Amino acid sequence: MQKEFLYTEISNGIAVQIKNGVLKAGDKLPSVRTLCQEHQISMNTAKRVFLELESQSLIESKPQSGYFVSRFFDVKLPLAQISRPSLLADNKEPDELISKVYENLGKKDMTMFSIGIPSGCLLPQAQLKKEIINATRDLNEGGTEYEELQGNVKLRRMIALRSASWGGNFNENDLVTTNGGMQALSFCLMALGKPGDTVAIESPCYPGILQLANGLGMKVLELPTHPTSGIEIEALKKNLPKINICLLIPNFNSPLGSYMPDENKKEIVKLLSENNIPLIEDDVYGDLYFGSHRPKCCKSFDKEGNVLYCSSISKTLAPGYRVGWIAPGKYKDRILKLKLLHSTSSITIVNEAVANFLKSGKYEKHLYQMRRTLQNNYQNYVQTIAESFPEGTRTSRPQGGLSLWVEFDKAVQTRELYDKAIKQNISIAPGRMFTLQDQYENCMRLCFGLPWSENTRSQLEQIGKLAKMM
Known part of the structure; x- marks a missing residue:
């Protein structure tokens, strides 16, 4: 508690100095070592102070030079408005x-x-090329064989280990690999719904999701969405009787970049579970946070297996590799049946290469x-x-x-x-x-x-x- 207090007190003190103009744009801040000496704190605590100030866009770092007051902290642009879509989309697909x-x-x-x-x-293209070559050399039959239906064991194990940072706490058997994030979402919608069912989404929403729902013959309910905090929970509550499936991108969604607070995530998971409405969570942007720590997901609060968690490396490492995954909760058997029907296996060499890249620790440095x-x-x-x-x-x-x-x-x-x-x-x-x-x-x-x-x-x-x- 004492360390937490010091970290907050120091970062807040520097933030006030910047906002009051005591520290001006371009001013150099004390070094990490100096901050340690002045406040009698550890190197890790001092680094956390600077990370917090960076996440607020108050300071910026320059390689080999240190930290400086940001040129951008006082840029004021009006916030985009809360969206107010009609209750049901008219399916005028653009x-x-x-x-x-x-x-x-x-x-x-x-x-x-x-x-x-x-x-x-x-992206770390040279490192990825080496991993592809190594995977071709190390795999049985040079990677020409099918891998098991659930996906590359090493890759699933690495994804499970990384999930601990946001409270996922998966094990390798909780996961099914897919050929990219869109295939993960597609499997989930096919497993849960049928033509005529209503899918609730954020508005505005990533076009691929709109096209996917439309292509499956489903109705789309566009929910009012705040540009910083995501969907309005009251609007979700009012429309629960119409909804069969909910599909959300709670962390830094496209196109708004909104970030749903943890209390909202928790409330939505509870609300949907109580009404027996499955939630498909697309967390493809979750690793691209600007703050000091990785945000939690809706899946972090899922106790019933009602959240189907989807993600991929398409936005963080290699869009063209088409590596994605699902933690389908209680719907795992349905997802495996669809994977067997539609793709049988993920791409053997690529999944092995990505697994090795994650295991090496290079992924965290890259991120x-x-x-x-x-x-x-x-x-x-x-x-x-x-x-x-x-x-x-x-x-x-x-x-x-x-x-x-x-x-x-x-x-x-x-x-x-x-x-x-x-x-x-x-x-x-x-x-x-x-x-x-x-x-x-x-x-x-x-x-x-x-x-x-x-x-x-x-x-x-x-x-x-x-x-x-x-």
Whole structure:
């Protein structure tokens, strides 16, 4: 308790000095060692102080130089509004718009603010190549054999070990591997529902989930969602009689980047369990937190096996490897039956390579660096938007993940903005992609998983100029 008190007291004291202007943007802070000596604390406690201040965007670190007061802490942009969708979506799927945006995937001359994955230069490509080679050498028959139905044992064991950091406490038998995160979600929806059933989701929502539910003939209930804390629980309560399945991304969802508080997660798990409504939890962004610790999941509070926990490495390590998994709780037999029917086996060599990468400890080092990079990118985006976008522009305030939601005045139609930007080799994701209703036409999602550079800044400024002209 004494250590916790000291850590909080010291970080709060420095935060007050920054906010009151005693410490100004660019000022150098004491070193970790100096902080230890001044306050008689351990190195770990001192580092935790700086991590907490970083998570609040109050300070930034510079390699070999130390910690400095951030240039971004006083940037004030209005918060994006709480969404207010209709009770039931009218299933007006924006197929043409989604196809239009995704057809640019892979174009090398295009600045892809529209695609929510990290740039390849943020990923440990050379290390992964070595692991693929090693897996080919070490596996029986060079990895050409099927692996067991439930998936690579070593990979499941490593995922189970990592789950302890957020209260998952899995063992290897709790998990089933899949070919990517979308296959995990697909198996869950097929296992739980049928055509005509109603799936409750956040609004706005990742387009792939909308297309998946629609493709399975299900109705979609878009719930009012706060840009920082996720769905409104009261709206969920009012609509429980209509809901068959709930599918949520509680940690840094796309496109808002909202982060559901633990008390909300706990309440939702209890509420759905009491009403016998299964919850599919997509935690694909959970490792990309900006704070000092990994957030808990809804699965952390699941005592009945009613939460089907899904995740993958698509947003953190290798989108193209298609490695995902499910902790399906009491629905495990249904998931295994679907996997046998649809894919039989996951990709043997790739799963072995990823398992070895996780076991080596390199994944944690990679995640640490990636989180710092993404947080810096987000801060740079916000600074540029504040300087270059039309007055009154609103944004979400993600505490992790890859997505920033931008809300313009109603006069700015982002479909039209997309057409103007694409002529200059800039791709954005118009807000209409993230709903089955006629809404969010003045909004867009920007991915901050690109490497930050003067060109990135220039392209963002260009979006701002185009929006101002509208």
